[in-house]
Amino acid sequence: MESYQAFEVTENSEGAFEQQVVTRSVPELEEGKVLIRVRYSAINFKDALSSTGNKGVTREYPHVPGIDAAGEVLQSSSDRFSVGQPVVVTGHDLGMNTDGGFGQVISVPVDWVHALPESLSVRNAAVLGTAGITASLCIDKLLMTGLKPSDGPVLVTGSTGGVGSVAIALLFGLGFEVHAITGKAAQHDALKALGVTEIFGREELSEPSKRPILKGRWAAAIDTVGGVPLENVLKSLKPQGSAAICGLVASPTLNMTVFPFILKGINLLGVDSAEVTPQKKADMWRFMIENQAALTKYQDWVTEIGLAQLPEYVDKILQGKIAGRTLVSLDQ
Ligand SMILES: NC(=O)c1ccc[n+]([C@@H]2O[C@H](COP(=O)([O-])OP(=O)(O)OC[C@H]3O[C@@H](n4cnc5c(N)ncnc54)[C@H](OP(=O)(O)O)[C@@H]3O)[C@@H](O)[C@H]2O)c1
Incomplete structure (x- = not known):
């Protein structure tokens, strides 16, 4: 060549x-x-x-x-x-x-x-790729807090995007109740087929709220969008809830008080897939291969x-x- x-x-x-x-x-x-x-x-x-x-x-x-x-x-x-x-x-x-x-x-x-490994084809490795590694790192960080399915639903934002959709498939495979936010009404049925039980329109979390804390709805969240939607998600976590965040498609800015952190004990967990150690990346590939069954519908x-x-x-x-x-x- x-x-x-x-x-x-x-x-x-x-x-x-x-x-x-x-x-x-x-x-x-x-x-x-x-x-x-x-x-x-x-x-x-x-x-x-x-x-x-x-x-x-x-x-x-x-x-x-x-x-x-x-x-x-x-x-x-x-x-x-x-x-x-x-x-x-x-x-x-x-x-x-x-x-x-x-x-x-x-x-x-x-x-x-x-x-x-033989168990993962070249094509499926690319299907997962950075989206899969990032979704897996988000889930890994949430699991490290001790999160389990009985704690309550996990919300995924930017849910039809690459990271969001792989995260949904993996979370569902692990037994979590998965909720999703999407701007694509035409994808509701496809999200349900992937395992989502409750879907919210993007506009529901797009307006800034003056309230420092909102009603606790989710045990955890994976956020790919940042900005106002993330502010509302953080305010709406249940006590001791966690959000793993990786993206900024809505905005890189966060404008909120520390009250959800100090009054509800919530955790904000940052994820960077580009510079994780080779060992951590290998662990994430192993995690995805072990959970390949969850990706069949993907x-x-x-x-x-x-x-x-x-x-x-x-x-x-x-x-x-x-x-x-x-x-x-x-x-x-
Ligand atoms: N930290 C890391 O290591 C890492 C790794 C990979 C990706 N990322 C970041 O994660 C984000 C998602 O990446 P991706 O590759 O999954 O992108 P993607 O495939 O484009 O997905 C993003 C999704 O976000 C939603 N969205 C788009 N514009 C929006 C807006 N203005 N407000 C709210 N939601 C909006 C859309 O989903 P719905 O229509 O369903 O709402 C869209 O499909 C990006 O910011 C990317 O840079 C970070």
Whole structure:
């Protein structure tokens, strides 16, 4: 293999960003690196930011986004990996300032690469990807507080998004009563099929409340949106409840008092999937593999596209219009 196809984003002299599928040369293998032939990536919210010139995510262009990549080893400088071995890479700097999974070949440090066991296909590793790792880290943090199904329902915000929908499937599989907030009325039946028992419209938690504390409704929450919805969720946790938070699609700002924390003893648990230790990431892959049965129904939430369709889907994810995971096949 001498050349490969990639979805490249460039910045023109007027500071505007352009996206196109280009042919690139396969790089030489460097010391400490692994070259991977990517078969599948997936679109995450961060990929859409990188694809549209967000310098908080990607400082320099031309750049190939894609924070998830699953495929097989082309060449390895380490005897930890053999040619043809199925592997997955998520997070670290992949797709941010290192060319990512929207290209058929990536060159990444050995420590970023996770070998796939036979029980997890390359395709399903990409279906889970960063969304799965992040959802699992959120659940892991909640379980570390001692949370159990008998404590009460768990709320998921941004529920039809990548992180939210995988979190729902996993929580339901663990026996939790799952509630969801969504802005997509057309997805209510699909959310119920995934295991959600109660659904709230996005507008229900979108208005700021002057009250420092609201009626306790949820034992825990997984929040992917931040802003006012998160303020209302935190105020509405039951005493000693916990919220694992990872996202900011509504807003990065929190504007509230400390009263829910000091009068109800609630916990706010931050999640960062990009820089977790390799050991923790391996634990999260094991957790997802052990709970794969819960993800069987999830295949209905997977859309598969090729590189040429990326601009359309980048727009959709920025507008919050995607439900579930959009896989990018690098062989289409
Ligand atoms: N901390 C980490 O390590 C980490 C890792 C992965 C992702 N993230 C972050 O988590 C968030 C979700 O990521 P994702 O990949 O799951 O994104 P996604 O697939 O785009 O899902 C986000 C969902 O949020 C809802 N939403 C969209 N705009 C909204 C708004 N203005 N107000 C309220 N809800 C809105 C939509 O679901 P409904 O229509 O169902 O409401 C949308 O599908 C992003 O902010 C991303 O950057 C963080």
